[in-house]
Amino acid sequence: MSGPAKGVALSGVAKWYGKVPAVRGLDLEVAPGEMVSLLGPSGCGKTTTLRMVAGLEAPDAGEIRIGGTRANEVPPWRRNIGMVFQSYALFPHKSVAENIAYGLVMRRLPRAEVAARVADAMRQVQLQGLDERVPSQLSGGQRQRVALARALVTRPDVLLFDEPLAALDRKLRERMQVEIRQLQRAVGITTIFVTHDQDEALTLSDRIVVMEGGRIVQSGTPGEIYERPGSHFVSDFIGMMNALRATVTGRAEDGGLRVRLEPGGRELAVAGPAGMAAGDGVELMLRPEKVRLNPPAGAGLIHVGGTVAHVVYLGAVTYLHVGTPDGLVIAMLPNAGGDAAAPRQGDAVTLGWRAADMVCFAPPRDA
């Protein structure tokens, strides 16, 4: 690090491609040393936002500050950033060592220092002995490490990742996620990580910023985003969700909503957003892992009977798809290791969950 870690601040940043808005008035602060994920579906503006921080795209409005200094007019080569690209973008005509040294050579460091820092960086990402290889002779994971070393070796103020793990197979991806997180913590570098993979965002981030349609829809710690999604979109995008359709029948005394489940007609009181009136259609979102199988009666749970329609066995967990009078409910059963047989297709079961585990949202307009 060339000094204490620097933060990044975007205020009112907007970008259009022709007449199509890619990013619309984005406000985002990344604290020094913080690792923030920009999470969203393709086309949500997350990559454009990252490229504006890198200086590869110019914002049409708003201000980007790096370390408190306005960076809008600073070209990428003077921003002192490190970026890991989706395709890694390793120079195909240069060896591993030359790739890593590139940023140092551009900074005109003395040859001995370049060599020492390249060797250090290669040790850091466990690439010793591969100096003379060219990128085409490396595995996907090795390329990833070279890209990481190349971005870090210049000791940038900000590290930017553009979906760098998308091309790796699942096992390797999960290992790289942990490695990147450990390295980022060890170096203490301010990091922005773009991904459309919710697990990746949950694994890597101090904070997740969920984007949709060029805007931030929610920002919070992984726990906050997962446990208290702020909108139907966020709850649906992060993790698996049951969505039970219901109609608002009125307000409860405690300020919650009284709703009637659509097919079954069961009446419930749930916490719900303001601005809902009787007659409005809503969806009750419920995580599969909050659903319990055959719970004891009278535990203060909502009980629903149903028939197992489908069983998805994944080893560590099993998902039960249960048809109930209130609609399809998916329950996640952990593999507890016992030989208690999981229900099979066609079995009659009872499901139970706490009313507090349901979150109520207006359904998306196009549904």
Add this chain to the structure above:
Amino acid sequence: MTARTGRRLLNAYVVAMMVFLALPIAIVIPSAFGEGGDLSFPPRGFSLKWFGAILERPELMAAAANSAAIALVATAVSLVVGTLSAVALRRYSFPGRGALMTLFMAPLVFPAIVLAAAIAMVLAPLGLIRTFQGLVLAHIVVVLPYVVRTVSATLAEIDRAWEEAALTLGASPWQGFRTVTLPLLRPGLVAGATFSLIISFDEFTISLFLVGSGMMTLPIEMYNYAEFSLDPTLAAVSTLLILLTTLAVLAVERTVGLGKQFS
């Protein structure tokens, strides 16, 4: 018709086409090694004297030197201009880009004789007829599209992310171009240069309007020579040209692969 007869007919057709294409070359090479004083086929005897005869023809030697110099200068200029043009046309969008691309390719599709007359009309008032500079300018017009084409084709395979990675690592656009784009362009540059050299050296129609006594090119001097004497000296010159061209094309094929340039 059975599949087998069809297959045989196809083979016969391919052989016939290849003979048709290669026959003139197959005839000219043996003719250069004959002993007789006329261009007869098959040649009588074996001799290398017609290759020696080239050296005794100062007008052929001078024209060959002119052609080589014109080809080298036109190629050098075209490589620089063509590379910059290809980068602009491929990497930047600006008004008139499509029209400009068409303009660069126009000499490829224009009838050479029209181009020749047009170039002569432009160069004559400038006093550039029968000058080295005039011929170089005209040849640049002819070879530039080939360079733009081969460099563009290579540029299309250069991932923009490589150039962007260079920028994020602290390279200015020029440093990035020099250290990343240019080395990766090498195959296109080699291929473009080879085509340019061969096409310029071989150019006839346009040069015909621009040459004159004291400033001749080899193809036109060969044509003049053939008007007066049809001895195997011409076959010997042709054989040398075939040899040089084949070597050049083989070298390109070996280093960068020709197929790619026409994909």
